[in-house]
Amino acid sequence: MIKERDMSAAIEVQGVSKRFGQFTALNQVSFTVQQGEFFALLGPNGAGKTTLISCLAGLSRPDQGALRVMGHDVVSDYRAARAALGVVPQELVFDPFLTVRETLRFQSGYFGLRNNDAWIDEILHKLGLSNKADSNMRALSGGMKRRVMVAQALVHKPPVIVLDEPTAGVDVELRQSLWTFVQELNHAGHTIVLTTHYLEEAEMLCSRIAMLKAGQIIALEDKTTLLGRDAGRELWIKTEPAGTLPEPYQEWKVREEEGGVVLKLPSIQALEPLLQTLRQQGLILRDMRLRETDLEHVFVSMMHKEMQ
Amino acid sequence: MYGFQTLFKKEILRFWRVGFQTVAAPVLTALLYLLVFSHALSRHVEVYAGVSYTAFLIPGLVMMSMVQNAFANSSSSLIQSKITGNIVFILLPPLSHREFFAAYLLAAIVRGVVVGAGVLLATGWMALPPVEHPLWVLTFAVLGSGILGVLGIVAGIWAEKFDQLAAFQNFLIMPLTFLSGVFYSVHTLPPFWYTVSHLNPVFYMIDGFRYGFFGVGDTDPWQSFTVVSLCFVVLSWLTLHLLKSGYKLRH
Numbered sequence: 354m355i356k357e358r359d360m361s362a363a364i365e366v367q368g369v370s371k372r373f374g375q376f377t378a379l380n381q382v383s384f385t386v387q388q389g390e391f392f393a394l395l396g397p398n399g400a401g402k403t404t405l406i407s408c409l410a411g412l413s414r415p416d417q418g419a420l421r422v423m424g425h426d427v428v429s430d431y432r433a434a435r436a437a438l439g440v441v442p443q444e445l446v447f448d449p450f451l452t453v454r455e456t457l458r459f460q461s462g463y464f465g466l467r468n469n470d471a472w473i474d475e476i477l478h479k480l481g482l483s484n485k486a487d488s489n490m491r492a493l494s495g496g497m498k499r500r501v502m503v504a505q506a507l508v509h510k511p512p513v514i515v516l517d518e519p520t521a522g523v524d525v526e527l528r529q530s531l532w533t534f535v536q537e538l539n540h541a542g543h544t545i546v547l548t549t550h551y552l553e554e555a556e557m558l559c560s561r562i563a564m565l566k567a568g569q570i571i572a573l574e575d576k577t578t579l580l581g582r583d584a585g586r587e588l589w590i591k592t593e594p595a596g597t598l599p600e601p602y603q604e605w606k607v608r609e610e611e612g613g614v615v616l617k618l619p620s621i622q623a624l625e626p627l628l629q630t631l632r633q634q635g636l637i638l639r640d641m642r643l644r645e646t647d648l649e650h651v652f653v654s655m656m657h658k659e660m661q
Numbered sequence: 662m663y664g665f666q667t668l669f670k671k672e673i674l675r676f677w678r679v680g681f682q683t684v685a686a687p688v689l690t691a692l693l694y695l696l697v698f699s700h701a702l703s704r705h706v707e708v709y710a711g712v713s714y715t716a717f718l719i720p721g722l723v724m725m726s727m728v729q730n731a732f733a734n735s736s737s738s739l740i741q742s743k744i745t746g747n748i749v750f751i752l753l754p755p756l757s758h759r760e761f762f763a764a765y766l767l768a769a770i771v772r773g774v775v776v777g778a779g780v781l782l783a784t785g786w787m788a789l790p791p792v793e794h795p796l797w798v799l800t801f802a803v804l805g806s807g808i809l810g811v812l813g814i815v816a817g818i819w820a821e822k823f824d825q826l827a828a829f830q831n832f833l834i835m836p837l838t839f840l841s842g843v844f845y846s847v848h849t850l851p852p853f854w855y856t857v858s859h860l861n862p863v864f865y866m867i868d869g870f871r872y873g874f875f876g877v878g879d880t881d882p883w884q885s886f887t888v889v890s891l892c893f894v895v896l897s898w899l900t901l902h903l904l905k906s907g908y909k910l911r912h
Contacts, residue, residue: 412752414911432755440753446746450675462667463754505750 363388363513364409368508369418373405373569377417378404380568386546386561388423388512391539393555394548395652396565402548403443405565406517409618410440422513436464439511441502443518443548443617447490453477453501454486457508464509476504479534481527496527503531508537514538515546520554532558555578556648564655570653580646587644588616592636599630613640666761672768676734683772687730688779691722697783698844701811706847709877716788720871722842723780724805728863731773731806732813732834735765739817740826752911758904762814762897768808774802789875797873797882804868804889809834811819811896818909837863847879 364386367537371379372496379401386392394402407413409420411427413435425434448456454473461469480500485493490501506514514533520528536558539545549555555562564572564578568631572579591613598606598614605616618624624643631638675684699715706714742748751761792798812834820826839861847855858864859880869885872878878885904910 410753411751412911414907432757435753438753442746442749444746444749448742448747448748448750449745450678459667460750460754462670463664463756465755467663475879509754521865605724637801 359367361388362386362421363423364392364546364603365419365424366405366409367419367421369405369408369415369420369453371401371408371413371415371417374436377568382565382570383418384563384570384573386513386544388544390480390541390561391536391544391549391559392482393559393562394546394565395552395555395562396548397656399567400565401568402565403517404568405460406440406515406546406548407434409515410438411435437507437512439506439509441514441516441519443504443521445495445498445502446503447498449489451489452487452502453482453490453493455526456490457504460505461508468511469508472510473504473508480504481530488646493536496523499523500527500531503534509544513546514546517548517551519547520549520551527553546635550650552647552652560569562648564652566656576648579651580648586618586621586646588618588627589642589644590616590631590638591640592631593639594636599634602630662760664754664756665764668756668760668764671765672734672764673771675738676768676772676857683730683734684776684779686702687776688783691726691780692783693710694722695719695787696856698873699787706845709847709875712790712875712877713788716790716870717875719781719784719788719790720874721786721867723777724867724870725838725841725843726780727773727802727806728809728838728866730772730776730833731769732816732830735769735810735813735848736774736817736820736826736830737813738765738768739814740820740823740891743817744822748910758901762901762904765814766807766810766897769813770803770806773806773810775870777802792874794873794877794882797869797886799873801866801873801889802888804893805863806887808862808866808889808893808896811893811900815896815900815903816908818903821909837861840869842879843867862888873900 362438363387366382366384369379369382370377382401382405394405396402404413408415409422409427411431414428420631422434423437425437451459454477457477458469459474461467461473474483477486480503482497482500483506485497487600490498493501503516503519506516514535519531520526523531532554535545535547547555547559556576561575562572563570589610591611595612597603602616605613605618607617609615618627628638662899695715695718698718703714708717739748742751776850816826816829820829840860841861847858847864850858863886865880865888868878868880869882869889872882872885
């Protein structure tokens with residue numbers, strides 16, 4: 354039995370739909386996140402990321418479909434599902450009556466944990482909050498409040514941690530210390546799900562990525578596959594005369610830019626024959642740049658494709 | 662179970678930390694009512710034989726303060742949490758709807774009883790009423806605060822802004838408490854209003870509570886007990902269903 358539970362996925366989302374009146378926030382969304390993954394959920398504003406997280410956390414109820422956390426259904430077995438999940442909500446919220454330590458003690462208590470002070474001290478330390486432990490929540494800056502929210506999500510050492518835009522409006526220092534901490538948690542075996550607007554963060558941290566648009570999953574792949582999907586590399590060259598490219602390379606042309614052309618290279622091996630051909634045609638190479646495809650590029654092109 | 666205890670403790674702490682506003686202020690208000698009304702009326706009114714108007718008024722004011730504060734406790738705590746958004750920290754943990762209900766309800770009863778005891782202490786020196794049946798006093802104090810505590814939970818969940826909550830409070834709770842026989846015996850009312858008063862559950866709370874002090878009342882205490890406990894059970898049952906359905910909390 355224990356073995357079976359250990360085998361279950363960290364998160365399973367099966368055919369989840371959610372409407373608010375006429376608006377379809379989620380439309381038949383399905384995916385699975387395995388234990389120990391660092392998973393990114395990307396999408397423009399209004400794509401349904403937060404609605405999906407709300408359904409997972411039991412803050413919203415899906416109209417259709419099922420969600421499970423560590424094998425526990427979020428509706429029928431909500432106690433076990435919520436105990437396994439730590440969520441950092443997107444909105445900056447706090448209880449103005451409490452100090453930082455009280456906030457964390459109460460949060461531990463809601464999860465049924467007594468005497469959680471040793472762990473509370475540890476997360477306070479990891480998040481750089483130790484010297485704020487007895488400050489009232491009202492007295493903290495926005496960034497500090499955000500750290501407390503991260504701490505609140507971790508009081509019960511959840512195996513699955515969901516961070517909904519945790520670095521929105523947060524200073525660079527916190528962003529970096531937060532990611533170091535989250536990576537540590539991931540290495541310790543916690544499953545991390547992240548939504549972010551900062552694509553470089555997703556690219557740097559996550560191993561698998563789902564892209565959500567208008568309530569639907571439009572891509573769900575390993576980061577490397579997703580990056581490779583847009584044919585790897587782009588080459589920008591400027592020749593003199595700026596004449597036309599030799600025939601076989603015409604199809605590689607993506608666009609004109611800064612007085613040169615951008616070509617999509619199928620592989621790095623294609624570069625040498627290209628340069629050779631240019632020489633044979635009597636074209637002099639004035640400038641060139643080789644560009645790796647980044648997540649932002651894939652993201653923008655996929656969102657654009659979907660619109661067409 | 663510890664989740665419930667924690668939420669209950671937090672709710673107690675919430676009103677206790679602002680005790681001037683949540684306990685001292687209603688005690689002072691009740692004392693002012695007593696001073697003004699007893700001065701104006703004590704020479705002209707004797708409701709029950711051998712009981713001064715001031716003594717008659719005290720249990721009514723105690724009960725009125727209890728029910729108003731029990732309502733205020735659960736309703737304002739919930740609407741504040743909803744509007745500031747920190748209710749999410751109570752919705753994310755594995756607390757059941759029963760634990761949620763019990764914590765808010767018990768905290769409301771505690772606030773009601775604490776304010777009630779405060780009013781009794783502050784006014785008792787003027788005309789300390791005898792306590793004929795302490796068990797009735799306690800029963801009606803708890804049930805009365807309980808009913809309004811439950812109504813406070815409903816109002817707090819239903820209202821989306823302070824304005825709506827104020828409407829609930831001023832157009833429903835205030836008339837029900839003021840027109841319940843706090844300041845007069847319903848036997849002095851014209852027949853129509855006498856009948857209407859008997860449709861008001863707060864009337865039974867106050868009458869039963871007052872019976873506990875003087876051993877006399879406008880109706881039989883068992884009848885009051887039946888009405889009040891029935892109201893409590895039905896309202897609690899409905900509210901538990903509301904919470905289980907996730908109405909306005911888990912949309």
